[in-house]
Amino acid sequence: MPKKNMFTADDWDDLQQEIYTPEEIAASDLRVSLIGELIRARQEKGFSQKKLEELSGVKQPIIARMEKGNTIPQIDTVLKVLAPLGKTLAIVSINKRSARVPGTQRASDTV
Numbered sequence: 700m701p702k703k704n705m706f707t708a709d710d711w712d713d714l715q716q717e718i719y720t721p722e723e724i725a726a727s728d729l730r731v732s733l734i735g736e737l738i739r740a741r742q743e744k745g746f747s748q749k750k751l752e753e754l755s756g757v758k759q760p761i762i763a764r765m766e767k768g769n770t771i772p773q774i775d776t777v778l779k780v781l782a783p784l785g786k787t788l789a790i791v792s793i794n795k796r797s798a799r800v801p802g803t804q805r806a807s808d809t810v
Contacts, residue, residue, distance in 0.1 A: 740784040754783035
């Protein structure tokens with residue numbers, strides 16, 4: 700019988716810390732959080748990706764790639780997509796940063 704992969708979340712955290720710098724991990728965590736907030740806002744408004752394309756001017760395939768994490772979007776693209784959702788980005792005090800990883804902040808603090 701083949702051995703099943705018994706990889707755990709703790710194993711991934713350890714491996715991730717060996718491969719990536721804290722800054723790379725923080726940037727990735729921020730992107731994941733930001734895109735999660737974008738998806739949540741789109742769904743709360745009841746917008747399809749196509750409807751968001753019409754409202755934002757950002758093509759649906761780009762929105763799909765952003766939501767899947769297959770691209771690192773430019774700030775102006777994120778702002779265009781957030782505007783019809785009634786959201787924007789903000790610069791916040793360091794005191795609002797996440798305590799989990801130094802140098803990071805949650806997108807929910809800024810979106």
